[in-house]
Amino acid sequence: MPRWKPDAAERLETAALELFGEQGFERTTIAEIADRAGLTQRTFFNHFADKREVLFRMGPDLERALVAEISAGDADLPALDTAVRAMGVVADEMLEIRRDAAKRRYSVIAANPELLERELGKNAALTEAIADALNSRGCDPESAFITAAAAMLAQQTALRAWTRPGETRTLRELLQHSVRALRTTVGAS
Amino acid sequence: MPRWKPDAAERLETAALELFGEQGFERTTIAEIADRAGLTQRTFFNHFADKREVLFRMGPDLERALVAEISAGDADLPALDTAVRAMGVVADEMLEIRRDAAKRRYSVIAANPELLERELGKNAALTEAIADALNSRGCDPESAFITAAAAMLAQQTALRAWTRPGETRTLRELLQHSVRALRTTVGAS
Numbered sequence: 001m002p003r004w005k006p007d008a009a010e011r012l013e014t015a016a017l018e019l020f021g022e023q024g025f026e027r028t029t030i031a032e033i034a035d036r037a038g039l040t041q042r043t044f045f046n047h048f049a050d051k052r053e054v055l056f057r058m059g060p061d062l063e064r065a066l067v068a069e070i071s072a073g074d075a076d077l078p079a080l081d082t083a084v085r086a087m088g089v090v091a092d093e094m095l096e097i098r099r100d101a102a103k104r105r106y107s108v109i110a111a112n113p114e115l116l117e118r119e120l121g122k123n124a125a126l127t128e129a130i131a132d133a134l135n136s137r138g139c140d141p142e143s144a145f146i147t148a149a150a151a152m153l154a155q156q157t158a159l160r161a162w163t164r165p166g167e168t169r170t171l172r173e174l175l176q177h178s179v180r181a182l183r184t185t186v187g188a189s
Numbered sequence: 190m191p192r193w194k195p196d197a198a199e200r201l202e203t204a205a206l207e208l209f210g211e212q213g214f215e216r217t218t219i220a221e222i223a224d225r226a227g228l229t230q231r232t233f234f235n236h237f238a239d240k241r242e243v244l245f246r247m248g249p250d251l252e253r254a255l256v257a258e259i260s261a262g263d264a265d266l267p268a269l270d271t272a273v274r275a276m277g278v279v280a281d282e283m284l285e286i287r288r289d290a291a292k293r294r295y296s297v298i299a300a301n302p303e304l305l306e307r308e309l310g311k312n313a314a315l316t317e318a319i320a321d322a323l324n325s326r327g328c329d330p331e332s333a334f335i336t337a338a339a340a341m342l343a344q345q346t347a348l349r350a351w352t353r354p355g356e357t358r359t360l361r362e363l364l365q366h367s368v369r370a371l372r373t374t375v376g377a378s
Contacts, residue, residue: 114337117306124305143370146371
């Protein structure tokens with residue numbers, strides 16, 4: 001039996017991150033990405049609408065996993081803890097092994113305002129999905145949105161730290177740290 | 190003495206919001222905006238780099254006012270209260286009279302993913318400016334960023350409500366309401 005092989009989308013993402021790192025996002029063509037991955041441009045377009053989208057390959061999987069974990073959470077837990085627990089599970093199961101790829105990805109995105117804007121748009125859509133999942137568990141829409149946005153704020157703060165050179169704590173540890181910092185900040189009055 | 194007259198940038202913004210509402214953002218040209226404002230395309234480009242930027246005219250003024258209010262705040266106030274107080278002053282002095290324009294603006298932005306992404310990018314830059322202002326007052330960089338992002342979350346929640354049809358509370362009232370909701374959400378554990 002062959003060992004598990006990355007699927008086409010993952011191979012394209014890996015090739016794209018290598019090329020973006022070597023020669024920049026703007027100067028890399030879709031033809032070069034497909035070539036590096038040993039695939040055709042047609043296959044690229046079967047998976048991604050444009051060159052930018054290859055940087056957001058994990059988005060739909062992460063959203064599905066997060067929404068499933070929120071739905072599976074203990075009904076007695078406060079909404080923010082429900083969202084943060086789900087983010088911790090997803091961090092351990094899907095993100096921790098991808099730290100190097102995440103670092104490369106963030107350096108590409110941070111260098112390009114259009115990519116950064118798209119990242120922010122994707123995060124806003126993910127916030128809405130988390131809010132919907134919390135709302136389905138009985139949280140009123142306003143609290144669900146504020147809770148989702150607060151959890152995303154903690155998650156984004158943790159991701160910034162996690163991809164920083166020299167940082168060795170896991171994403172889950174950094175997430176717990178940023179939630180404590182958020183509680184301190186917002187609680188102090 | 191003549192009464193105060195809106196400057197060219199403001200006239201261009203007003204004309205643009207009218208035209209975007211009438212015929213959509215995509216279908217409106219810069220020539221039409223300049224024409225409606227009684228100005229030339231050259232004047233348009235003296236003020237704005239492209240058609241999208243006319244929707245973000247107030248951004249630099251709002252940022253300057255917010256940073257000045259944060260710097261002028263009572264040194265004993267906790268960081269989040271400092272940021273929220275500054276946002277309340279700016280809401281009263283610069284935004285409350287612009288509610289109709291804000292409603293038109295939000296409906297244009299919400300209908301166009303590229304505009305929404307740019308709005309999110311501008312908000313991210315504003316968050317950094319608020320964090321820098323808090324950091325200058327002695328808040329450590331991590332707390333300053335989390336506080337700025339939490340204040341922006343409250344502000345964005347308030348703006349969503351403020352521009353909703355039928356909502357009559359002022360932006361400041363809605364801001365205070367969303368800060369209370371944030372404290373409840375984040376405090377509950």
